[in-house]
Amino acid sequence: MISDPYSTPHIKIEKELLQGISDAATASGALIITSGYKEESIVELVGEVVFKSRIKNPNINFSAIAVGKWGNIQDCQQLESFYNNESVNHEERRKYQLELNHTHYILFDDGTRNSLDEGEFAATLARKISKGARRRIPLITILVGGTLHALDEILLDLKHGVPIIVVE
Structure with a gap:
């Protein structure tokens, strides 16, 4: 799923999307892959789907x-400093918190900080899976929403024959 921190779906569309994702994921045992950044509304929706689905049925089978990028995660520098016995630079803050209801987290470190361009890695991972x-x-x-960078991701998916659903 591709989104950005500035896109907020209309409340009616949000509820329909939430129900559709929940139904499809529970019926198929789907893997839902997002950036995991709590600040993106669609990521919060997915977290809500996971939370509500697991309350209804603890044996639910979808992930x-x-x-996301390690360098984007809030407070990652504190962990790095702790393990490397270094002092923390409090001026450089990461801007994204992890949405805590996802079932799995894959964080990769490409050396960049505070960038949203993890989509190519996530899309390649999804195709390999x-x-x-x-x-x-x-x-x-x-x-859902998205930035200009999302167009690159969409083009890449279309070249690989991946169907696209666009939600306004």
Whole structure:
């Protein structure tokens, strides 16, 4: 799922999207992959889906995987400093908190700080998971809002034959 911190779906669309994601994920055992950044409204929606679905049925079988950049995560520098016995530079703050209801987190470190361009890595990972399983796992991309960078991700997915759903 592609989104950005500035896109907020209309409340009616949000509820319909939430219900549709929940139904599809629980029926198919889907893997939902987002950035995991709490500040993006669609990521919070996915977290809400996971939370509500697990309350209704603790044995629910679907995963919400957050794929994001280590350098974007709030307070990551404190962890780095702790393990490296260094002092913390409090002036340089990461801007994103992790949405805590995702089931898995994959954080990669490409050396950048505070950037939103993790989509290519996440899209490649999703395609590898889809094709690498014993049975092919269907893959779609859902675009909610998004920045100009999202167009690059959409183009890449279209080149690989991945269907796109665009939500206004």
